[in-house]
Amino acid sequence: QVQLVQSGAEVKKPGASVRVSCKASGYTLTNYYMHWLRQAPGQGPEWMGWINPNSGDTNYAQKFQDRVTMTRDTSISTFYMDLSRLTSDDTALYFCARETGHVGYEYWGQGTLVTVSS
Amino acid sequence: DIQMTQSPSSLSASVGDRVTISCRASQNINTYLNWYQQKPGEAPKLLISAAFSLHSGVPSRFSGSGSGTDFTLTISGLQPEDFATYYCQQSDSTPTFGQGTRLEIK
Numbered sequence: 001q002v003q004l005v006q007s008g009a010e011v012k013k014p015g016a017s018v019r020v021s022c023k024a025s026g027y028t029l030t031n032y033y034m035h036w037l038r039q040a041p042g043q044g045p046e047w048m049g050w051i052n053p054n055s056g057d058t059n060y061a062q063k064f065q066d067r068v069t070m071t072r073d074t075s076i077s078t079f080y081m082d083l084s085r086l087t088s089d090d091t092a093l094y095f096c097a098r099e100t101g102h103v104g105y106e107y108w109g110q111g112t113l114v115t116v117s118s
Numbered sequence: 119d120i121q122m123t124q125s126p127s128s129l130s131a132s133v134g135d136r137v138t139i140s141c142r143a144s145q146n147i148n149t150y151l152n153w154y155q156q157k158p159g160e161a162p163k164l165l166i167s168a169a170f171s172l173h174s175g176v177p178s179r180f181s182g183s184g185s186g187t188d189f190t191l192t193i194s195g196l197q198p199e200d201f202a203t204y205y206c207q208q209s210d211s212t213p214t215f216g217q218g219t220r221l222e223i224k
Contacts, residue, residue, distance in 0.1 A: 035213075044205050044215035045162060061212065095161055102209040103168055104152030108161035 002026040004096050004109035011115045017084040020112045022096030024077045030054045035099055036070060036081045038092040039111075045095070051079060086116045120144050120208050124216035130224040135196045139219045141189045141206035150210035153182055153191045156218075157202045165204075166191065198223075 007021040022034065036048040049060035051070040058070050069082040079096055094112045097105040121144035131137050141151065149169035154162035164173045166182040169189060179194045193200055201223050206216040 037213075044218050045207075046215070047213040097161075099209075102150050103171070104154075104164045104173075104207065104209060105162070106164050106173070108163075111161055 002098070002107045004098065004107055006094075006096060006109040006112045009113040009115070011117065012086050014087055014116055014118055016086050016116075017082060018086060018114050020081045020083075020094050020096075020114070022079040022081075022109050024079065024098075027098075029074055029077050032098050032100065034070075034072070034079045035097050035105065036068075036094065037097055037105075038090075038094045040089075040092040046092075048081070050099075053079075083114075086114075088116050090114065091116045119212050119214050120147060120210065122206055122208055122214050122216040124204075124206055124219050126219060127217065128220040128222065130222050131196055132224045133196050133198060136192065136194045137196060137221065138193075139191045139204055139206075139221075141184075141191070141216050143187045143189075143208055143210075146186050147208045147210035149185050150208055151182075151184065151189045152207045152209060153180075154205045154207065155200075155202045156205065162205060193221075196221075 003025045005023045010018050012018050030053050033050045035050045037045045039045045048064050051058045053072050067084050072079045096109040098107040099105050123142045125140045151169045153166040156162040165176050165180050170182045181192045183190050204219045
């Protein structure tokens, strides 16, 4: 069965960077783009971007354009999301999610809590 | 980006009730509208895609309708496990979500 397993919670200081990983299994990695979203406390999910696992091409939300980098290592079926210059506004639950065309996010990771605090 | 507005923001209902949640897009999204259920500490779960297609394994008491800018999620015969927060999401362009509707037990 499809599984997306994310790395554990992180606590970072303002100005630092964070890396969240997402290990995929149960499907052919190269058939589906991987998306990253985040959810601040009490708010709806927010899309951050996607990565094409074949080419490594990315598409980032304008809001994160200069701070986010999405990569993948197909040899270990793992995706990465790096976010730099963290502020308290970046405190959120971060998710990887697999989308199938325009039909929504069918599979999600369990979420990784990133807390930014001095 | 397309703005998604849900109403109401919260709703109290009883087991067995029929409830409806509305979602409005700031521009025409045809039927590129998905609905999710989320419980505390969990990832969102896809319920309905493309406005009215029930996702695999989702009970038939959930249904979706609408097109263009106005959409509705209906739950007919609420069950205890349905008390959660519901989100709409448009997939016509850069994905955006509504702010959520919290469904609580009356």
